[in-house]
Amino acid sequence: MDQLLSLFNTYTAEFPTLWMTVKILLLPIVPLILAVAFFTVTERWVIGWMQVRRGPVYIGKGFLQPFADVFKLLFKEIIIPSKSNLFLFRLAPMLALIPAFAAWAVVPAGDGMVHSDVNAGLLYLLAMTSMGVYGIILAGWASNSKYAFLGAMRAAAQVISYEIAMGFALVGVLIAAGSLNLSEIVRAQGGNGGIFEWFMWPLFPLFLIYFISGLAETNRAPFDVAEGESEIVAGFHVEYAGSAFALFFLAEYANMILVSFLVPLFFCGGWLSPFPESWGLIGKGGPHWLAVKVAFFAFMFLWFRATFPRYRYDQIMRLGWKVFIPITIVWVMVTGVLVYTGVLVPNS
Amino acid sequence: MSFEVLLFYVLAVVLVAASLAVVTLRNPVHCALSLVLTFFTCACLWLLLRAEFLAIALVLVYVGAVMVLFLFVVMMLDIKSLPDREGFTTYLPAGLVVAAIMLIELIGLMGARKLMQGGGVRDAAAEQGLSNTEWLGRVLFSDYILPFEIAAVILTVAIVAAVALTLRHRPNLRTQDPAKQSATRREDRVRLVDLPSSSGSKQP
Numbered sequence: 001m002d003q004l005l006s007l008f009n010t011y012t013a014e015f016p017t018l019w020m021t022v023k024i025l026l027l028p029i030v031p032l033i034l035a036v037a038f039f040t041v042t043e044r045w046v047i048g049w050m051q052v053r054r055g056p057v058y059i060g061k062g063f064l065q066p067f068a069d070v071f072k073l074l075f076k077e078i079i080i081p082s083k084s085n086l087f088l089f090r091l092a093p094m095l096a097l098i099p100a101f102a103a104w105a106v107v108p109a110g111d112g113m114v115h116s117d118v119n120a121g122l123l124y125l126l127a128m129t130s131m132g133v134y135g136i137i138l139a140g141w142a143s144n145s146k147y148a149f150l151g152a153m154r155a156a157a158q159v160i161s162y163e164i165a166m167g168f169a170l171v172g173v174l175i176a177a178g179s180l181n182l183s184e185i186v187r188a189q190g191g192n193g194g195i196f197e198w199f200m201w202p203l204f205p206l207f208l209i210y211f212i213s214g215l216a217e218t219n220r221a222p223f224d225v226a227e228g229e230s231e232i233v234a235g236f237h238v239e240y241a242g243s244a245f246a247l248f249f250l251a252e253y254a255n256m257i258l259v260s261f262l263v264p265l266f267f268c269g270g271w272l273s274p275f276p277e278s279w280g281l282i283g284k285g286g287p288h289w290l291a292v293k294v295a296f297f298a299f300m301f302l303w304f305r306a307t308f309p310r311y312r313y314d315q316i317m318r319l320g321w322k323v324f325i326p327i328t329i330v331w332v333m334v335t336g337v338l339v340y341t342g343v344l345v346p347n348s
Numbered sequence: 349m350s351f352e353v354l355l356f357y358v359l360a361v362v363l364v365a366a367s368l369a370v371v372t373l374r375n376p377v378h379c380a381l382s383l384v385l386t387f388f389t390c391a392c393l394w395l396l397l398r399a400e401f402l403a404i405a406l407v408l409v410y411v412g413a414v415m416v417l418f419l420f421v422v423m424m425l426d427i428k429s430l431p432d433r434e435g436f437t438t439y440l441p442a443g444l445v446v447a448a449i450m451l452i453e454l455i456g457l458m459g460a461r462k463l464m465q466g467g468g469v470r471d472a473a474a475e476q477g478l479s480n481t482e483w484l485g486r487v488l489f490s491d492y493i494l495p496f497e498i499a500a501v502i503l504t505v506a507i508v509a510a511v512a513l514t515l516r517h518r519p520n521l522r523t524q525d526p527a528k529q530s531a532t533r534r535e536d537r538v539r540l541v542d543l544p545s546s547s548g549s550k551q552p
């Protein structure tokens with residue numbers, strides 16, 4: 001056993017890049033794909049429940065439904081439209097998926113449970129999420145289809161607009177926490193007040209705006225005009241079938257789960273307990289608390305989809321530029337004043 | 349050859365190839381995408397130099413926002429109607445002059461740096477035990493606050509100018525007033541009429 005372990009250690013020391021690849025595959029990617037699979041079936045159950053019907057119940061009581069869906073998609077033929085740009089048509093789904101997975105490198109699941117504890121983690125996250133739109137735009141353009149192109153144009157304008165509000169909301173978090181490191185941001189929300197130490201109270205407008213912008217960034221209802229099945233069929237991925245469509249689907253749901261992780265991490269104390277630290281066992285933080293919060297925000301995604309009608313396109317633009325961005329700018333200044341007057345104490 | 353050096357050469361080759369592709373490819377969408385690749389590879393090179401803030405800002409601003417808008421415009425072009433290498437020879441001399449001047453400037457900079465410090469690159473952030481991002485933030489907002497604010501004012505003026513230059517007021521344009529729309533109540537739009545069912549329309 002010791003020999004094996006030492007062999008393993010020399011091997012990982014010899015090929016650090018290879019070992020990193022294996023770790024990346026084992027830790028975020030496989031659990032993420034499984035989470036996406038069960039998220040899709042949960043979505044159908046939740047929406048079914050809200051619409052007073054049952055949702056998927058037949059294949060393994062519904063639990064095996066996502067696997068049936070995946071294998072169906074994998075075995076379907078990929079149809080390539082005539083006069084489409086073949087190279088970009090094939091590249092687009094991958095470009096959508098890569099940033100959606102790459103962003104997970106800096107997301108902590110608990111205290112110290114993070115792949116890469118980089119100092120500029122928040123900036124890295126912003127950079128990665130802003131790159132996801134390339135897959136959508138290229139898919140829309142390369143398909144050589146009017147509906148797909150319209151979807152791509154809408155997605156591009158929407159993502160650019162809401163990225164600004166999202167970035168400003170995170171500037172507030174950065175000022176309040178005094179760090180760009182995601183673990184440090186969570187630690188800055190610790191203390192004896194439990195739930196009242198979280199950033200969601202002093203940064204309440206930013207908290208709301210960040211979550212709503214997250215909805216818009218991931219092109220989810222009520223901001224799903226990029227797909228808009230009642231107007232432009234399915235938007236940017238109307239020409240995609242089989243596994244190529246599955247990649248878009250995977251990227252969209254991975255991004256939703258990412259936003260469900262980021263909102264608790266930035267505003268709701270991450271893995272910290274809502275009870276004061278002095279309360280013993282339930283006051284102790286841990287990944288289970290983060291899991292509860294993530295489940296809540298993921299449920300909100302489904303809840304919104306089942307209850308809100310789709311926004312009109314010009315209203316989306318107006319909300320992003322004329323409402324959210326001014327509010328975030330003002331609240332960034334308010335946060336600065338709060339820190340200056342000592343109401344908020346950033347670490348470092 | 350260490351891994352970093354190998355990586356540097358790979359990235360440098362990709363960078364040069366991608367920037368060549370920007371000016372040689374025919375399809376403008378492919379050109380714009382090559383520019384994206386150029387920016388991204390450049391950011392990777394900067395990361396190798398431990399300039400993490402600059403690298404991520406390049407990806408965030410140029411790759412994530414500016415190039416998306418570029419693509420947005422380029423995709424609307426009708427590609428087939430674009431002229432084929434028109435004016436390549438007329439612009440070539442001017443381009444060559446610019447390239448030559450830039451080359452001389454670069455060589456001059458490298459020489460000056462060598463003379464000043466005897467080769468090694470000084471890492472001001474590491475000397476103070478701060479991360480690159482933190483150091484840059486502190487310096488920008490303390491020692492260089494005035495130039496920083498002037499740059500911000502210039503950019504704001506540029507934005508206002510761009511809006512003022514392109515804003516046209518067209519007559520007869522129908523626009524919505526969102527405040528008025530959301531202030532509308534049910535009584536303004538819906539009128540319930542109570543029709544007696546017995547004395548309705550006459551049968552023909």
